[in-house]
Amino acid sequence: MLITVTYEPEHGSGVDATALGFLLHKHPAKVQTFSAPVGDIHVFYPEATAERCTIVVLLEVDPVGLVRSKRFRGDAGALGHYVNERPYVPSSMVAVALGTVFRTAMTGRSDTYPGLAASRLPLRIEIPAVSTRGGEDDLVRRVFEPCGWTVTENRVPLDPAFPEWGDSRYSAVTLTGMVRLAEALRQLYVLLPVLDDAKHYWVGDDEIAKLERAGEGWLAEHPERDLITRRYLVHQRSLLAQAGEDVSAPGETPLRVLRADAVLAALQDAGAHRVIDMGCGPGALLSRLAKDRSFTRIVGVDVSARSLDQAARVLRLDAASDADRDRIDLVHGSVVYRDDRLRGYDAMILMEVIEHVDPSRLAALQDAVFAGAAPASVIVTTPNADYNSLYPTLASGDFRHSDHRFEWSRNQFRAWANDVASRYGYGVEFRPVGVEDAALGAPTQLALFRREAAA
Template sequence: MLLSITNRTPDATDLGHLLHKHPARGHEVELAFGKGLVFYSMATAEECTAHLLVEVDPIDLVRSANAKQAGWALGQYVNDRPYAASSFLSVAISRAFGTALNGRCTKRPELVDQPLDLELKLPVVPAGDGAILHKLFEPLGYQVTTRRLALDPAFESWGESCFHELVLRTVQPLHVVLKHLFVLIGALDRAKHYWVGRDEIEKLLAKGEGWLPDHPEKEWIVRRYLKYQTRLAREALERLAPEPEEAEDDGEEPADSGAEPAVEKKISLHDVRLDRVAELVAALHPQSVVDLGCGSGKLICRLLKQTKIPKIVGMDVSSHVLEIAHDHLERIPPFQRLRAEIFLGSLVYRDSRIHGHDVATLVEVIEHLDGDRLDALEEVVFAAAAPRHVMVTTPNREYNVLFEGMKPGTLRHTDHRFEWTRAEFREWADRVAGAHGYEVTYEGLGEEDAAHGAPSQMAIFTRKG
């Protein structure tokens, strides 16, 4: 893996003083997992570029006690550790550029806090669709340029990877920039090579001093850096801000990622829905599935793990929840993940990317749309895309009286525009089926009540002919 730092400030070779590495020589640093090499490709008064090349020994990684990649037996041998920016690079920065990172320069102390015209380049950074890179670095004063890398340039049909080339431009003191890199590279890495304990809180707070408390993605950074260890993250966030934090999440994803309403949690209704939809999809043996309104990707992950469907596509209107979906997909072995694709899109506009699939699923989606947008969804899904099968789930309003603490006439979620009775849902689905050449069947989802039915309801559309 490689980090390149270019200084274009007048007397650019002052970079060598700050890094404590002379531009005329190469410098080798021994690391527990390999070695680091610092060298310069340019050293003039106008421009000076230093490189930190980190060589990770894959044999040592396999032999180490922490080598196992959970969930994939070959993860020890086939992984991104040798080339993708990760916790290995953060450690290498602290070892190779420790004095610069800590804001010390004995020979030229006046340079420490001098803003420099800097460009930083990381050739391979794991970042989903890349949006998170802008969210992390732009608030800190960086001009961010990214280029998504192909899975394999020789096989374009394989599509894009989750890796990006990252170029950052800024005018800031070098020690500030190195602190940003140290923390944010660590936060982007989902598989730190070392144990994360309480000492990591101190390291995070020290390197985040002066910028992390006010960062708009503070909670995301803290939780990712501390590997979603809820107690550690809570303590770090409390120390970053004196006022109490919002209620902690479950350690897996932010609270606004499409989780089920609180009134439904006692019966794990969302899991019931997803499990049943996944079961029905698998029974159809489709070649391709599109999950419309895929949210954080829970149904997609189920289908990847439980079926051999060749192509599974997800679309959602929220870039935020798609970032979470990318995080979830990154936990799945690459040979399975290759079958999935997720992208940003709206269900009220025609989109060729959702055409040509055997099955479409809309799990708890329609109730979030106003009436005119629901009409547009009907046109987009049933008329334009026209998959062979469509599965639609939505809450059953009749069941709401059985939820403890739910006031009469209220809806289960603040974003719901409506909730239908069983008769209302059937009226809508029967009309849609008749208008677009489908047959439709119905079933309840969750524990049935004799008077009020099941808490959720599903319509299964099958195209005639």
């Protein structure tokens, strides 16, 4: 198994590409070998010039030893464990190797080049073969593109001598982009096992902490966060609950999907065609809106420029037709400030937004949305705090997300929504989202505001 990372500074930047060695804490003039439970890890530089520098991480696995090791759940009596592709396809074994040799680099610390360590660099990562188990369509692009990568994926044929046999489930992948080196390494650490949808070792509670550390700065806003978390934690319901994810039984629809479905249904009921997704994040809902041609104008608004960049990649606006570019717009803005660009729309969506706003700023939010933008309809979803007691790992009084400023009970949400509707001339309808508990209601609550005609 091998992976290459190439750094080629922009022409005229004055940066020596061999600085990559300082960032990775591995000397370009040395071939180094490290021992790890998965095998021997060889690190070397086939190219190290001022213009371009490439490092190779080669993992040499002992497949027989791996199978016979009880630590790695091997079954020495099963032929399938001896004759398989695992020694050749980067997976959780390579993730372990990366964590072993680049532990310091993954933190982003470099005493020699602190500025480069903190900057986005022009990088190219080549992976000769990745597995995409589980039948997810376009998985490599879905997990890497929102992180800032341009993905080139070429399917590996089952046998080049027999093209009629078709392609295998493996791909040769090249990633290019302007990405911080530490984040690039941490993304590989997480996403290689995610693509493989398996791990070679026993997964315990400490895996959640690993995911939190490696996902810092990029995973929280990733549009495929749920999929990544589920695959990284190998679909263990107990771990997913501890990680704060929506946990659904096999065959059940995840809450995030039900929430988006409920918003789309409310938009249809409101007859909306020109819509604003306020607090759009990296574009999860925008991508669903874009697929529905009944929405003739779509605007995504977020306070985070990074989230808007991610949304643009998710929507593939760089490759979109002129018609779609005219139809979809991304705007840097805030839900607590009036913005004349947002006036005159059929609907504004605040999906899981208000709970991230400090209570002292809610009055500004109400003014900006209901008086400033004044759309014909407003759709608001937020967690139902009554339902929180049904989450076994959520302590009493705790919120579902560390960034939530509050979470309302059904009575609190209704009181707020009724007051807003009365103050700004809207009617309001309440809808549950998700499977309802007889006493505590649904996990998410939705309010559909519709502006009332002047008397």
